Amino acid sequence: MAARALFSAPPGFYSIPPLSSLTSRAHRAVLSHHLHVGPLSFSSSSHRRRCHYRACTDESKGPTNSDSFVLTTPLYYVNAPPHMGSAYTTIAADAIARFQRLLGKKVIFITGTDEHGEKIASAAEANNRSPREHCDTVAQSYRTLWSDLQIEYDKFIRTTDQKHEKVVKDFYARVLDSGDIYRADYEGLYCVNCEEYKDEKELTENKCCPVHLKPCLLRKEDNYFFALSKYQSKMEELLTNNPEFVKPSFRLNEVQSWIKSGLRDFSISRASVEWGIPVPNDTKQTIYVWFDALLGYISALLETGENPDLQTAVSSGWPASLHLIGKDILRFHAVYWPAMLMSAGLGVPKMVFGHGFLTKDGMKMGKSLGNTLEPTDLVNRFGADAVRYFFLREVEFGNDGDYSEERFINIVNAHLANTIGNLLNRTLGLLKKNCESTLPFSSTEAAEGIGLKSTVEKSVEMARHHYENLALSSACESVLDIGNAGNLYIDERAPWSCFKKGGETAEMAAKDLVVILETLRIMAVALSPVAPSLCARIYTQLGFTEDQFKSITWADTKWGMLQAGQKTMDPKPVFARIxxxxxxxxxxxxxxxxxxxxxxxxxxxxxxx
Known part of the structure; x- marks a missing residue:
């Protein structure tokens, strides 16, 4: 789901203390005081539906395969078109997916849209559309942007898809069978835009939401709750036994703090929202959007024509290798989602990575400030390679990052146009002038006794290490180190002067050109997860076909691919300066x-x- 601000309780998930504490009127009074949102009561014992406790097992876990890699972005909320924050997450996910494909992994890259909830219905009404028409329009805007940004996803799931609804209902039935769903009344002040109940202490003096500055509505609802409190010890055990479950490490500390403060049950239905998946056996309620949307990571695994049920989806690749999300939705993915999966007897994802926020010129972005950053505008002006490279290179993955247009232009000009593009252009120019655009030596022969080869090999190994650890900025730096070393080498060797001297000196100059071109070829492979089109242009200028580039693997970062006699193309800028x-x-x-x-x-x- 799209990012929503988190307060003392997560957005939309109004929660209550463990069920064991709700056995007396006194305990309920304590609860009301604790939540600051009004009294909570159960109308009768029959109103609370509990089933026997079933121990969590992993019997429904999908097959373990070290050759597979399943990663997801959030399912983006379609109340509005995509913004730069959504684009940043998806660019990063695409780079990770491309790297894993280079390693030979069977990658399933999942993205999509979260399309249910009151906020969606309101946005549709404001635009004189039906909710379905609204969702279709915004979902297509995501697909279009992902195409413009060269995002190569494998699955695009929409929570309005019929197969998704079937998976959600199957999952709900499992959790109900575990005895983890019960019914209770709830009353509080509700913000439609946030889709959450608010603490009165948060509100402005005139009882408005502090985020949207609109009045909050007093609501009393009969809802279904998930017994999260039952999974207190299991969640503690999960984090203790799997310290890599949440990354970066400081995000893990946040999650541990939330869990130590005590897990509280949360609502998983809405009685006042029609645009959603109906609760099984209770058509007067719909399943709350977060309980619904998280299951998109599983329903997306279904192939066209497959039986649309939970078990079939799980067997197609669950659990996920990586959930890539913004830090504002960490609690949902690292606390609520694992507990829900445990309740259903399913395996938990291997890792949840929460990255930071983007600012512009050091300021938080917002329409009211007039400083929003539109991804479509950036791509139209500067191209996908520049946008992808800047955000992955300049933002340390996991931390907050800032966009400045001046910084953007300086970085992409210096790194892509100068360090990489200019080096390729002048080397191919010298090869054309002195060797008729034909490699006179293989790169293996040309590199004999040359120290640059070992420098390149070390940087490639560092780049791989950084990619594997999701340190995307550092991976870009390691690849750029190769380019810097290549520029230093050609400046020191000055082949343009050596060719004029003829004889063995000219022969060494020819070898130097081959060494530089092999360096650039390796750079093109290593940087391809980040700037795929730029790297494809480099590869084709070196004399390879587009199909050859599409079939590269990380093994192609090994020195020695260029062969004597290979023809290169005429030099042409692969990245024009901005x-x-x-x-x-x-x-x-x-x-x-x-x-x-x-x-x-x-x-x-x-x-x-």
Whole structure:
């Protein structure tokens, strides 16, 4: 689901203390005081439905396969079109998926949209659409952006898909059978936009939501609750036995703190929301969007034509290797979701990674501030390679990061246009001038006695290590180190001067060109998870076909792929520098289109060859 702010209790999940404490009126009074949201009561003992306790097992866990890698982004909430935060998560997931494919893993990369809930229905009504029409439109905007950003996902799940509803109902039945679902009344002040109950202490003086500044509504509902409190010890055990379950490590500390404070049962249904999956055997209630959306990670595994049930989905690849999420939805994925899975007898994901937030020019982004960052605009102006590279290189993965247009342009020009692009362009130019664009030696022969080869090999190994540990910024740095070493090498060797001397000196100069081109080839493989189109252009200019590039593996980072006699293409910029143009210059180039652009003062013509 899309990110929502977290307070003392997670958004939408209004919670209550363990069931064992709800045995007396006195305990209920304590509960009301603790939550600050009004009295909670059970109308009768029959209103609380409990089943026998069933020990959690992993009998429904999917097959373990070290050659498979299943990763997910959140299912993005379709109340509005995609924003840069959603794009950042998905770019990172795509880079990780591409790296795992290079390793030869069978990757299932899952993304999609969360399409139920009151907020969706309200957004649809505001746009004079039915909820379904609204969801179709926004879901397509995600697909379009992912295509523009060169996201190669394997599964796109929508929570309005029929197969998803069947999986949700199967899962609900399992949890009910475990004795972990019961019914209770609840009353409190509710914010429709946040889709959560608010503590009165949070509200403004006029009883408005502090986030949306709109009045909160007093609601009393008869809901179904999940008995999270039963899984206190199991969750503690999970984190103790699996310290890698939550990353980065400081996020693990947050999760441990939440659990130590005591787990409380939470609501998993809504009586006042029609746009959702009906609760089995109770059509007056719908399943709460978080309980619904998390199961999209499992329903997405179903193949077209397969029997749409929970067990079939699980056997197709569950548990996931990695949930990649923003830090604001960490609690849902690292606490509530594992407990739900335990209740259903399913395996938990291997890792949950919570990354940070993005700011712009050091400030939090928001429409009211007029400083939103639109991913479609960035891609249209600068190209997918530049956008992908900047955010993965400049933001230390796991921490918050900042976007500055000046910094963006400086980084991509220096790294992609200069360090990589210019090195390739001038080396191919020298090869064309002196060797008729034909490699006179193999890269193995050319590198004999050359120290650059070992430098490249060490940097490649470091890049692999960083990719494997999700240190994407460090992986980019290691690959760029290869380019810096190549530039230093060519400047020191000065082959342009050596060719003029002829004889053995010219022969050494020719070998130097092959060494540099092999260095660039290896860079293209190692950087391909981050900037795939740029790396494809490098590969084809070196004389390989597009199909050959598509079939590369991490093994191709090994030195020695370039062979004597291989023809290269004529040099052509693989990444054109981003030029900052004045308003007058832009009006001369595109007078009408640019005049209407808010970003008319800064743009570029071409971002790639």
């Amino acid at each position: 030029e900052i143009k004045t308003e007058e210059e832009l009006q001369e180039v595109v007078p009408k289109a640019v005049k209407s652009s808010k970003n008319a003062s800064r743009t570029q013509g071409m971002v790639g060859a």
